[in-house]
Amino acid sequence: MKLNHQQFGDTDNKQMNMKNKNAKKTELVANWQTLMRTFIRPENEETKLILIKYMEQILFGLHNFLKKHVGITEEVSLKELSKRFTDTRINKNPEKKLAEVITELIEDIAPHAVNVASPYFVGHMTSAIPFFMVHLKTIVAALNQNLVKIETSKVVSILEKQVIAKIHRVIYKEKESFYKEHVQNSKTTLGCFTKDGTLANITALWVARNSLLSSKEGFSGIEEEGIAAAYKAYGIEKCVILTSKLSHYSLKKAGGILGIGNQNIIAIDVDSNNRINLALLNKEIKEIKQTGGRIRILAVVGIAGATETGTIDPLKEIGMLCSENKIYFHVDAAWGGPTLMSEKYRHLLDGIELADSVTIDCHKQFYMPMSSGMVYFKDPAIMDSIAYYANYVNRPGSVDLGIKSITGSREANSIILDCALKIMGSQGYALLIEHGIETAHEFAEEIKKRPDFQLITPPELNVLTYRICPAKIKHKLSEANFEQRQSINEKLNKINRTVQRLQREAGKSFVSRTTLSIGNKWKEDIVVLRCVIMNPMTNINILRKILDEQEEIYRCHMHEVSSQ
């Protein structure tokens, strides 16, 4: 047992840790034998038991602590916490055994992390995940395959191609013969896994950029020669990307990274339903076309589940417009993509099958652990425009998935999605999606019923925004002129900012806030409270309690707020 003790710490580490805190610690020493042993699969039962015991602590001990804390309590402020994490030296010898490290994480870190799994945490697109997801992630880590190439992943690369074809089919519904041809075709690519939605969007627009400015006589393509040369070869002054003003900020980032310039990501205003204004989009396209090619539209990006409002652009209409004008059409369905799993609501995304590419996040409504995204392409050959090869990896003609990918080394998150689909069935995901949408609608009704609240953007999926706006102020607003409205809204903004902060600091529940200049015809900047209903444990009673608390905070602090 002595060696095991040395290697993995103690079975009863909680007790031991207390002892350590009291007693003078004996210094640990890094030594080759001990170190090597951490690499070997333990053969004796005692050591195995210890390793399992740690997993038990991780699975349940961590959850015990999370249970006690909800939201982002300010019991200990960020500033105070920061003071505890300032030592920047690395000890030469080991500081702690695994047992102590786990205890420390459970006792000192977890209580100050954010309990994103709480049903009262409805502020962001991060929520509880099914328990089995943790097991699946552990499998991915234990196998430790690298998807960049077949030589470090073999069957897992093949499995990933299958999962990608499964989701492609959910989006595009091509014929069986199409999937037979492409599912295991090493020359074509239906999509790829990325770190997150941002990288999925960047990948899609990278492909769009390279497709538009591909090689032609006297020009070897934008990827090789760069943008300046491409603009010269094509007689272009600039490229633009058209998208709704509610689109995710990653599109601007993509414009910056890809060298197009983020000011050329043009935000089109939305209609009264917070969808891209089609008339304005059409007008913009026409105006740009009148430049005779001097300005080129690199892509139009539609949203299926806007980050702030959850709204979905009219994908079918945008798709047809793009098709008529021969413009690349990308859909950012990072949030809303999995709605396609629900037969009841998939129609909300009608037209997504017209997209040249689609972004979907796994760690959002596929309920996978942080972080995993995906991007899909209608044309199985289009990713060729971003292929890279090297002698030591990614050889031409191989199944190496790193050939067409923004990243190099990459873990097998596809295993998690594949297993989750098998465990849940599409119906399991459908139930989660439907619960979110329907609870959000119930919540909207509740908000409308309460005199102190104002619904700002009603839910189309499972995201909504509202604000505190007492009945008498609502009345004032309706009669006010522009200046008066401005002054009232500024006051309301202060109130909502304060209530959101105080609720967060109280630590019982968390809604987020954002600033919208939509949902009101005056285009005023108004601060709204934002709820995302994705946790299946979040129900209307919990949401009522959250509103009750906001009312309570508002009443208690009204004086304070008004006098600010």
Next chain:
Amino acid sequence: MKLNHQQFGDTDNKQMNMKNKNAKKTELVANWQTLMRTFIRPENEETKLILIKYMEQILFGLHNFLKKHVGITEEVSLKELSKRFTDTRINKNPEKKLAEVITELIEDIAPHAVNVASPYFVGHMTSAIPFFMVHLKTIVAALNQNLVKIETSKVVSILEKQVIAKIHRVIYKEKESFYKEHVQNSKTTLGCFTKDGTLANITALWVARNSLLSSKEGFSGIEEEGIAAAYKAYGIEKCVILTSKLSHYSLKKAGGILGIGNQNIIAIDVDSNNRINLALLNKEIKEIKQTGGRIRILAVVGIAGATETGTIDPLKEIGMLCSENKIYFHVDAAWGGPTLMSEKYRHLLDGIELADSVTIDCHKQFYMPMSSGMVYFKDPAIMDSIAYYANYVNRPGSVDLGIKSITGSREANSIILDCALKIMGSQGYALLIEHGIETAHEFAEEIKKRPDFQLITPPELNVLTYRICPAKIKHKLSEANFEQRQSINEKLNKINRTVQRLQREAGKSFVSRTTLSIGNKWKEDIVVLRCVIMNPMTNINILRKILDEQEEIYRCHMHEVSSQ
């Protein structure tokens, strides 16, 4: 127990699985209560035991299978495997319980995955990881924090800033006061975690690009206006990046993505030690300077641990050259970075502290699970050039780590590195690094002793290349003229390709191969066998056995090969 059974499968799932295979399966049905229960922390001991049992299977069952298989056996060919993964439909109802999914992964997937943990797997930069890394990854998944913003991570963002400062200190060794000022400073950034080395390199060159072509009168900066406008504003025709021809292909990819054009990543030849030829680099810089600003050098990239040869560029000299010429200096230390943990060998990277930015991979020589990379910056303010904000996330002035990052949502891999540093100490990492370097040198001696082998690139770190080249052919080569050499080398290339493939297919061990046009003054393309010694279980005896096997394959198949 009935509900648990429904929920998590069976305790004795192996047995159950056999039953399932024989009996007609009862169809599983997706149902709300069952589904919800997967989101709840189980309260009863029986269910807890089941969940723990699965972890046991994952930790040890998976390893049992891995133990039996080494390398990329061709027992079942890729083509045959592909045929098993062609069904692209998703079942409406659940297909399998968690228990069955785990059993399937252990019995059907793991045996056809690659045993990267084997000490006989010395072909790539992926190796065994310490057992505790799997526990740490499980913690990251169970906490499921999102580092994009403080509201979904709180203390974990603070912890990450501390870890980043720790590694920054290892590289740059700034004064204590520097780290006191920046470790928890929400306005400055010493570096960031990325998905991998590729994204770290892209991030560094994105920063370099934006720093070079920043805003000035009449121009609001390249990020906003794009490359074409930037070149116009600065009177530039093109930008180039100078690097050794042994640099990683991700630099070319970065040139493509960032809009510079990958043909403008200029590969400088190497000297006889496989380091960038300083005289040629100097000459190139001078020639470009003579264009009077028409061509601008965006960055010089030095390598600390080339992918193919493990060699390190003369960082000090490059750093001084860059400093004299006011050129941005990036070091790609994705592989070699952790060598800095060894007092004995850190001098090999002398000059790295002159770099404006440094890439280091966590899943390489920090022995973390796939996949995690990092990039560091000398100037804590330089990442401001790639900052992005949004109302709903990443507010100005906040600690939100997503503000300066190529990705959005991101898991807390920093927890793993922090814990590993505590468990191993810098000395633990030093021991691993030193074992790799010293074993590689021993191996090189062994190769030189054997008459049928030829050492091509001797190890500087823990990577080396060699080839099969029987004594009599060596002799012939030394006397041959250019045409004769070509013909002999072509034959040798065939032999080495075949031996590598046959060894891989035999499934006992795995070395990789690549094609080098270095290490021989004729710049001929020669196929070499490549070994990466990072697994602490890999020792000289194992490496001797690998050579024995290659000799054996060569002898048995000589006839076949020569007649090809």
